[in-house]
Amino acid sequence: MSKAGADEGGAGGCGDSARQLEAKDEKGGTLLSKLPAGPGWTKVSCPCCFSERVEPLVVVKLGGKVGPETKRWLIKMIGAPQKDGGAALLAHPGEDASGDIIVVSAPRCTLLRAAEELGLCKTYRSGDMEAFSYNDRDNFKDSDNMEAFLTLAERQYIVKYELDGLRAQKDLRIPGLPESRMLQKRDNIWQKLSSAGVVVDTFPLHNRKKLKDLGEAWYSGNQLAQPLDSVNDYFGSAVAFYFSFLDFYTWSLLTPAILGLTISYFSGEAQKEMVDSVSGSKVIINDDDSGPMISGHMLQAMFSMIWSTVFMELWKRRSSSLSYRWGTMNLAERFAEPRPNFHGDLGVNPVTGRMEPLFPEWKRDLRMVLVSVPVVGLFLGLVVLGMMCFYWGEAQVKQLHKDWDSLLSQALLYIPSVLHIVYTNMLGNVYRNVAQSLTEYENHREESAFENHLTAKILVFTFFNNFAVLFHIAFFKQDVPLLRKRLASLLIVSQLVNQVTEVVIPFLVDRFISAPHRTESEDDPQEDKFRNQRTLPVFPGLFAEYIELLVQFGYLSLFSCVYPLTAVLLLINNITEIRSDAYKICNLFRKPFSPPVANMGVWQVAFEVLSFVSVISNCWLLLLSPRLQELCREGGLTSTNVLLLAVLGEHVLILIKFIMAALIPDEPDWIRKKREQMEYTSMQALKEQKLQPEVS
Amino acid sequence: MSKAGADEGGAGGCGDSARQLEAKDEKGGTLLSKLPAGPGWTKVSCPCCFSERVEPLVVVKLGGKVGPETKRWLIKMIGAPQKDGGAALLAHPGEDASGDIIVVSAPRCTLLRAAEELGLCKTYRSGDMEAFSYNDRDNFKDSDNMEAFLTLAERQYIVKYELDGLRAQKDLRIPGLPESRMLQKRDNIWQKLSSAGVVVDTFPLHNRKKLKDLGEAWYSGNQLAQPLDSVNDYFGSAVAFYFSFLDFYTWSLLTPAILGLTISYFSGEAQKEMVDSVSGSKVIINDDDSGPMISGHMLQAMFSMIWSTVFMELWKRRSSSLSYRWGTMNLAERFAEPRPNFHGDLGVNPVTGRMEPLFPEWKRDLRMVLVSVPVVGLFLGLVVLGMMCFYWGEAQVKQLHKDWDSLLSQALLYIPSVLHIVYTNMLGNVYRNVAQSLTEYENHREESAFENHLTAKILVFTFFNNFAVLFHIAFFKQDVPLLRKRLASLLIVSQLVNQVTEVVIPFLVDRFISAPHRTESEDDPQEDKFRNQRTLPVFPGLFAEYIELLVQFGYLSLFSCVYPLTAVLLLINNITEIRSDAYKICNLFRKPFSPPVANMGVWQVAFEVLSFVSVISNCWLLLLSPRLQELCREGGLTSTNVLLLAVLGEHVLILIKFIMAALIPDEPDWIRKKREQMEYTSMQALKEQKLQPEVS
Structure with missing residues (x-):
């Protein structure tokens, strides 16, 4: 990878970084919400992506002991085109090559391609929302101005999406890291870097001006x-x-x-x-x-x-x-x-025809039924048990107080409640970890499925915890x-x-x-x-x-x-x-x-x-x-x-x-019509497309 | 129409019919399960549809008083290409121009186009089932041999589908019919002809040989x-x-x-x-x-x-x-x-962009909630009322029999049951008609929706009728x-x-x-x-x-x-x-x-x-x-x-x-994968297709 990336944008941004950083230092004070495109930033590989100023979207915080060679390698990876296994983003090393942050942004092409991959809908020239297609970008409104075309949240999510999706194209050693941290082919780079302590944090940046406007419209006034x-x-x-x-x-x-x-x-x-x-x-x-x-x-x-x-x-x-x-x-x-943590035997996805880890549905179902459901049931049982112990303890203590009626027994009256609260809190904390592991073990392919299953588990428990007493x-x-x-x-x-x-x-x-x-x-x-x-x-x-x-x-x-x-x-x-x-x-x-x-x-x-x-x-x-x-x-x-x-x-x-x-009906009539129209057009398109190989 | 149709296949088949019919008469005896293509049949307009022998699929039975000029017009309509408002089918006048049947078949192109319109899936060259597309027909297995490509049932349904779909392209008089039976523009021709008594019946033909084989495999032997x-x-x-x-x-x-x-x-x-x-x-x-x-x-x-x-x-x-x-x-x-009986204001269907009658969804919902549901409820109430009267009557009669104990009162014992059976049957018959009218009134666009709503209505009633006593x-x-x-x-x-x-x-x-x-x-x-x-x-x-x-x-x-x-x-x-x-x-x-x-x-x-x-x-x-x-x-x-x-x-x-x-899961894993694959391909196709206008 380090060799493969040694061309085009990635290398360009990296090789010249020392000189550029100096140039940047002079301009340090002028860095506002947008940084100038030139100095410091890795170069973009395609001409259409070049713009005068680059908007910093995400900050990557590196560990304290990360050497400059590792940082340089990382910047190169972030800037390298996707065909070379890079993220095709723009990276800026911060104040100097040894600083502990990397500022990341995204060029137009990367944003547009990711928008297509995520299946975002954008305003078409007809005025309808349509699934964005990179090849057809010129027919979408504002597709030349990323700040109008994609929302800030989308741009930042795309940066994270690309970073999370970085995978090693072959076995390689990360410069400045010990041999034991070798990357295997198809390893998720970002996960490896996080577990190695190279990347401590990745977070999107606030945009002070936008935030101020938003706050004024949202909670400052008396607007309904x-x-x-x-x-x-x-x-x-x-x-x-x-x-x-x-x-x-x-x-x-x-x-x-x-x-x-x-x-x-x-x-x-x-x-x-x-x-x-x-x-x-x-x-x-x-x-x-x-x-x-x-x-x-x-x-x-x-x-x-x-x-x-x-x-x-x-x-x-x-x-x-x-x-x-x-x-x-x-x-x-x-x-x-699939999401980075998804694992399985490498194979060809029958739907998309891409090479990726596969994990059979029935295995996941089996894990859910045989492991997750009983464990969740056990914890719900523990909640009930706790409640029963609490009532039993309360009755005992009351009896005790009635029999003895001393200051000590008076104090004892609070013991069951306190114990119950402590028990419930401990149980809740343990359960959260268990739920996380269970959902990880279920091995969901999509991030949203993972989130939903995790939420569902915690939700059932929390709800039960909240309502058990009332139901009782x-x-x-x-x-x-x-x-x-x-x-x-x-x-x-x-x-x-x-x-x-x-x-x-x-x-x-x-x-x-x-x-x-x-x-x-x-x-x-x-x-x-x-x-x-x-x-x-x-x-x-x-x-x-x-x-x-x-x-x-x-x-x-x-x-x-x-x-x-x-x-x-x-x-x-x-x-x-x-x-x-x-x-x-x-x-x-x-x-x-x-x-x-x-x-x-x-x-x-x-x-x-x-x-x-x-x-x-x-x-x-x-x-x-x-x-x-x-x-x-x-x-x-x-x-x-x-x-x-x-x-x-x-x-x-x-x-x-x-x-x-x-x-x-679950959706308004006009939405249903739009949806059916989309289905119809794509049905028609499928028929047309089958024709293309013959024609061309 | 009569003028518009006076060219190409339709007119060809009609103009020469007298001569052809004579020619056919000599060969009458040789007509087997397949009729020779030449004599009697309307001519096909495209060369690919020509075949040596034509398979009779459907028989149209005409009324007794239909004159030869009406029959000739009808045959021409059936044979005329769709752009001229015809059904693009093949028609044969039977033994002579004044006979009361028309035998109908379908040429290859009509069958294929209808198969695409109905959304039938057929075996693609990859071996998967894919939605058939006329333009891509060469990549589908057997698409040159209609008898292998479409099932007999599909071929016959397509003939009915085309006949049912015949609509007048402009106001016109049907030859041999009184002025009062004028066709208005967009009138459904087949419906008009049926109500005018010109078409008495349309039914698919049995294929004796296939039927015999099917019977042997189905119910004659001891097969499980x-x-x-x-x-x-x-x-x-x-x-x-x-x-x-x-x-x-x-x-x-x-x-x-x-x-x-x-x-x-x-x-x-x-x-x-x-x-x-x-x-x-x-x-x-x-x-x-x-x-x-x-x-x-x-x-x-x-x-x-x-x-x-x-x-x-x-x-x-x-x-x-x-x-x-x-x-x-x-x-x-x-x-x-839409189905022939569907009515509404003419407009552009927002989904397909075609001109057709439109009827708002909310109006249908309103009709269902405000008319259908109360009426069905009323009939269910009548069932309950009948049952209560029956029980009451039975108790009365039993009491009577106990008091009097004569032969007459013995006979009276049967009266409540008989009355109840008569009542239930009458109610059932009335209800069937009411359900039909209600569903027609609801004005469903698709035939299947109509069938489902009608079935549901009768079903609820029949079920209630059957189980009321047991539940009681x-x-x-x-x-x-x-x-x-x-x-x-x-x-x-x-x-x-x-x-x-x-x-x-x-x-x-x-x-x-x-x-x-x-x-x-x-x-x-x-x-x-x-x-x-x-x-x-x-x-x-x-x-x-x-x-x-x-x-x-x-x-x-x-x-x-x-x-x-x-x-x-x-x-x-x-x-x-x-x-x-x-x-x-x-x-x-x-x-x-x-x-x-x-x-x-x-x-x-x-x-x-x-x-x-x-x-x-x-x-x-x-x-x-x-x-x-x-x-x-x-x-x-x-x-x-x-x-x-x-x-x-x-x-x-x-x-x-x-x-x-x-x-x-409601569908096996392999079906789900096939379905997702189809969705994915059509999504991709949509993106590709949007490109075409630019490229071409």
């Missing part, structure tokens, strides 16, 4: 709507989908909130409840709720069942419009190279007032805690602890500014954000009939959540890489499953309502008959939900 | 396997899918049959039951069933829940392999012309012994009745009443042989066959746990059913047109829905089992708790079924 297109532009579709969903969900909460307020107002019950639950004082449970409260209870249950279905179906429609708008409706991940109260203890109290306190306390831990603490840490080390002055060299961005913590991903919404949605759809103000509290929470999440992602973290995605992935499924479970839960809660039971007793129905009626009702409601979900 | 490929060849994929499913289902019955026999043997109970139910004598109900019988009961219930899921999933895999094998996996119906016994009367008795008698009696009415009676009628009028001698002119085929009754379609299987499957999966021998009886029935259905379709009916289909359509869904309902039914029947209730009483569980356990169990089982259905 979010600038979702700009979010997609800056942070990528994964983040934009989260905020779109948050937006859609928040506005959808308006109806249940109004209903909840109405019910609470007419029952006059809720205020007292709320005060009770917030103050934490003992609630005087009045088991014989007043009449109107119960009819509200039933109304709320029925409503939340219908609402959750309609909400999810409408979101699916919105989601498909967004995916069309953002050009991610036709992603070709399954036709692209609702289904085993069958104690509606306790459920109501617990729900109200969970809603209020957990949201307060969330907001504080998620935003206030990072904000304070950032402002008063980290920031002083990070003060930037205009005179600082650009490299230091790049390096500074690394001092921000890594963006922890959207899992925590989504699970918060899911748990919220669970409270609302599963249990809200016992506490009508749920939707109101959630609405208030989410309106602030939108802004605080926006502030957080803009200011408190390093910019994340974000792959283009077509939807929320596994979260979509999770919300839908929840909406079905809500029918079961609501029917059950209705059954528990003391007023209904009383009514039935008056009506002369035995409890068995009431139960039968409830089961019947549940089945009918699930049927209705299914029919509603089937009747509301 | 059906010649499914030949069935597909001769009768088309719709029929072949039915027989494949029947086959698959019958073999799948082996496991439950063996289980059922084992359970019956060990319980020693079933024989007595069976004797009782068959003899119709009073069953001595022993409420406290013996121990092993109950464990068998539970075993059977659990087994049939799992079995039905596995069966359906495996069938889906088999179905997709068959569809690949028969080249119907990629049908392009939605890109083809199981869920309201909660009388397991009565259910068992009813099930056994239904299974045995209804199957006997079915076999007799379906096969024995048609066979006798055919042999002793119709056949004497239809004796063929070698000397008869070919035309009379064609005409003779019309004396056979029209094939009634597969609805009755499928619904019989569905009802069977319902008995088995819903209720078989109370009568373990169900599967055995069904297995015996189906083994004879395969042969009798085969005999029937080969000999007792006119050959049906059969569109290429990719699967069983709505029947697939019906079987799957049933398999989910079976979980509910089985859980309920388990709950009813007296032994279980006794066990619970001994175990100190209240009936409410038992019910709760049952509901919990049901939910868990449904969850397991869902997971199993999700885990078993």
Whole structure:
């Protein structure tokens, strides 16, 4: 490789680097958001890619002990054309050849080719979104101006995609590294370099100006709507989908909130409840709720069942419009190279005809069924076990306290709770690692499949952890007032805690602890500014954000009939959540890489499953309502008959939900037409193309 | 049109018809299964379509009063090229210009173009099945020999497809018809001719030799396997899918049959039951069933829940392999012309860019939700009402008989049953017409969508009609012994009745009443042989066959746990059913047109829905089992708790079924790869093709 790369762009950029670096040093101060193309940057191999100024997209942080020869080799690899096994990107060695960063950018051709490989859709000359094709680039709008054609997030993701895809074309030794770190043919170079400590970090750069504009439109003013297109532009579709969903969900909460307020107002019950639950004082449970409260209870249950279905179906429609708008409706991940960690016997992919590792589907299925499912089940069992031990311990301690009634026994009362919290946290941490290993072991070919399976595993566990107690109260203890109290306190306390831990603490840490080390002055060299961005913590991903919404949605759809103000509290929470999440992602973290995605992935499924479970839960809660039971007793129905009626009702409601979900189309009519049109054109094209070999 | 068609093939075949017919008359006797190309047939316009002999595919029967000028015009239309508004087929006027039949065949180019339009897949030179493309025809196997390239069923369907698609290119008068029958521009010609009484019938011709071979391989010998490929060849994929499913289902019955026999043997109970139910004598109900019988009961219930899921999933895999094998996996119906009865405002189809009637999706949905669903619901209500009246009437009459006990009151006992049967039949007939009108009103664009919606409507009603009584016994009367008795008698009696009415009676009628009028001698002119085929009754379609299987499957999966021998009886029935259905379709009916289909359509869904309902039914029947209730009483569980356990169990089982259905892939791995490969190639082709306008 080191020889193979010794021509064209890669070598050009490297061989002259010493001279160029000197030249650059003089201009150090002028480096703004765009660096001049000439000095320092590796040369581009094709003339169309040359541009006056190069936009730094990604910074690669090298280990402290990396020698200049390794860095030079790496820069050459990054700059070498793809046919020579390089990444065909542009690399800049930073202030000098021995500095610990490499700034990476991408020339036009590499960006365009990767856009085709990823299956991104862009505006065609007809005005429709069409799958981008490199050969047909001139018919796409803005295809000569990369900054208008691809979003910043896409450009940065493409750099990462190319770096991650670097593979050794033959066995070779990396200069400056010991013999033991030899690269085998087809080894993933970036992975090897990371495990060897050469590459410590790869992160996309913030664009201060764009970020400022985005922040102003997003969270600074009093605007109601979010600038979702700009979010997609800056942070990528994964983040934009989260905020779109948050937006859609928040506005959808308006109806249940109004209903909840109405019910609470007419029952006059809720205020007292709320005060009770917030103050934490003992609630005087009045088991014989007043009449109107119960009819509200039933109304709320029925409503939340219908609402959750309609909400999810409408979101699916919105989601498909967004995916069309953002050009991610036709992603070709399954036709692209497999993810770096994917392993298998080398063979010819029967679909694309390319040489790549192959791993049979049935083996993966077998691993999932025989290993993953039982292990996940085991952990869920451990959660239940923990809960049972907690209840048992609590009962024991209470008994002890009653018998002894000393200060010691008083203190002992807290032991079970503390132990349970410690146990749950430890279990959660262990589980996260186990889930990661399990998903790695399942050996998914596509990054998105990996992500979805990992998320699904953690999601099930987290959800179970969150709801086990509520389900226990609702289904085993069958104690509606306790459920109501617990729900109200969970809603209020957990949201307060969330907001504080998620935003206030990072904000304070950032402002008063980290920031002083990070003060930037205009005179600082650009490299230091790049390096500074690394001092921000890594963006922890959207899992925590989504699970918060899911748990919220669970409270609302599963249990809200016992506490009508749920939707109101959630609405208030989410309106602030939108802004605080926006502030957080803009200011408190390093910019994340974000792959283009077509939807929320596994979260979509999770919300839908929840909406079905809500029918079961609501029917059950209705059954528990003391007023209904009383009514039935008056009506002369035995409890068995009431139960039968409830089961019947549940089945009918699930049927209705299914029919509603089937009747509301998952995509708007115009999207369906566009999609069918694309299918039709590609069918026609296939027929035409078969002809070409004959004609030519 | 009459002027526009006055050139090329169409006119050629028509102008000379008088002379040619004379020439033909001399050769009349020599007309065998293939007619010589020359005399009588309209001429083909392109040289590649010329062949020595022409195979008669379809006969068009004209009304008695159709004049020779109308017939001549019609023949010209059939023969005219498509650009002149003709069907580009071959027509032969029969024995003379005034005879009442037209024999139609199709030249090579028309067949190939239609095969592309229908989206048929054929063997490519690579050996894979690929969507046929006319321009690329030379790379497909056998594309020069139509009889090997397309199946007989496909060729005949294409003739019908072209005839049905005939549309007037401008306003014109049909010669020999009154002014009132003027054709407007874009009117469907075939529909107009049918409603004017010009065309009485259009039916495909049997091929005696092929039919004989098929019969020998199918039902004459003792072979176990059906010649499914030949069935597909001769009768088309719709029929072949039915027989494949029947086959698959019958073999799948082996496991439950063996289980059922084992359970019956060990319980020693079933024989007595069976004797009782068959003899119709009073069953001595022993409420406290013996121990092993109950464990068998539970075993059977659990087994049939799992079995039905596995069966359906495996069938889906088999179905997709068959569809690949028969080249119907990629049908392009939605890109083809809409069905003749489809109406709407003329406009440009946004997908294909062709001019055709358009009808908005939302309007159709609205019609379904606001009209179809309530009407179907009304009829289902009428079924329930009928059943309630029947029960009420029966109770009244019984009371009367008890009070009076005369011969008259004895006779009155039968009145409710008779009335109920008459009512049900009348309702069924009315409903069939209503369903037809409703589906027509819904205005589906594709023939298959129309068929599926119509089938679904009739299916729901028929199913409800069949099972209302059993459900009533199981869920309201909660009388397991009565259910068992009813099930056994239904299974045995209804199957006997079915076999007799379906096969024995048609066979006798055919042999002793119709056949004497239809004796063929070698000397008869070919035309009379064609005409003779019309004396056979029209094939009634597969609805009755499928619904019989569905009802069977319902008995088995819903209720078989109370009568373990169900599967055995069904297995015996189906083994004879395969042969009798085969005999029937080969000999007792006119050959049906059969569109290429990719699967069983709505029947697939019906079987799957049933398999989910079976979980509910089985859980309920388990709950009813007296032994279980006794066990619970001994175990100190209240009936409410038992019910709760049952509901919990049901939910868990449904969850397991869902997971199993999700885990078993719907298509075999190799099919998935082929499909993805096709998608990939067409994606690539699309990119290539966009380039063409620039290059050329």
